[in-house]
Amino acid sequence: MNDRFPDATPEELNTSDATCIMCRKEMTTAKKIICGHLFHVHCLRSWLERQHTCPTCRALVVQLENGTTAVGGQQGSQSYAHQHAELKFQDIINSPSLDAASRKIDNLAEKKELDSTLVLMITKAWSAAKDSNMAKDEVRNFG
Numbered sequence: 389m390n391d392r393f394p395d396a397t398p399e400e401l402n403t404s405d406a407t408c409i410m411c412r413k414e415m416t417t418a419k420k421i422i423c424g425h426l427f428h429v430h431c432l433r434s435w436l437e438r439q440h441t442c443p444t445c446r447a448l449v450v451q452l453e454n455g456t457t458a459v460g461g462q463q464g465s466q467s468y469a470h471q472h473a474e475l476k477f478q479d480i481i482n483s484p485s486l487d488a489a490s491r492k493i494d495n496l497a498e499k500k501e502l503d504s505t506l507v508l509m510i511t512k513a514w515s516a517a518k519d520s521n522m523a524k525d526e527v528r529n530f531g
């Protein structure tokens with residue numbers, strides 16, 4: 389948890405409204421999540437046990453287990469856009485059904501948030517899923 393999100397800098401605490409939205413108390417130290425919002429580390433922890441979205445803006449707070457944590461490292465604008473695509477992608481991929489995923493994609497398209505990076509990710513994932521389904525069918529036919 390402590391490594392997953394970077395500490396907010398004193399500047400960030402000064403420039404933003406340094407009140408934690410969860411407990412309404414002032415923050416002297418805080419953690420910054422991927423969308424840039426700040427929270428007390430203990431408030432954030434208890435929230436993330438139940439939710440995976442930012443309590444302020446509903447951005448998905450992604451938790452990549454493969455070590456490529458979306459926060460930290462390069463903070464350039466390009467990687468930031470990529471992180472956002474990644475968040476939306478994870479949200480779509482984690483849909484309970486293909487219908488739900490399609491609805492989410494339609495939604496993003498309507499809001500003009502379906503950018504090329506995201507489309508590429510989805511296309512790749514879907515062709516991979518199709519391949520693995522076909523492979524399963526083949527196995528079944530052999531059985």
Ligand SMILES: [Zn+2]
Pocket residue numbers: 408409410411412413427428431
């Ligand atoms: Zn708090």
Ligand SMILES: [Zn+2]
Pocket residue numbers: 423424425442443444445446447
């Ligand atoms: Zn947020």
